[in-house]
Structures are given as structure tokens and as C-alpha cells.
Amino acid sequence: MTEPQEIKRDQLEAAGNGADSGCAEFQANMSERIGAGEDLQSDPHMLTCERCRSLVRELEYIVEVARQLMPIEAEPPD
Secondary structure, three states: OOOOHHHHHHHHHHHOOOOOOOHHHHHHOHHHHHHHOOOOHHOOEEEEEEHHHHHHHHHHHHHHHHHHOOOOOOOOOO
16 A cells, blocks of 8 residues: 555645746745745745645744744844
8 A cells, every 4th residue: 555645745746747938937045035034925936836835834844943942032142
């Protein structure tokens, strides 16, 4: 029996092979934009692409968890 994670990976790979230039352009700087705190939910590409919406949600979750694990200090220690 195929594991659910394997199915999801196969689906993502298949979707990536047919990705249009809009996805490639959007994803090229997506992680930097998320890291800078930009709200990508209002990006026009997000309105039409479920694949990119899902990817942004996952990356935003990773960023939030990382911030909780390693909070940014206002002043570096001496």
C-alpha cells in the first residue's frame, strides 16, 4: 500500500512538471517575501493558484515555528 506522503509527493512532482511561468515567477522570490513579513495572500497569483496558496501556508507555518523556537533578540548579548 502506498503511504499518503508518497502520494502527496508524487502529486506535487507531477504538478511541478506542468507549472506555468506564473508559478515559477511567483515562487522565485516567495521565501524572501515571507521572511520579510510581506503578506502574500493579497498577491494576484494567489487568487488563482491553489498550489502556490498551499505552499505559502506551509512556508508561513515554518517561519512562525522557527520564530517561536529562536526569538529574535532586540539587543545582541555582549
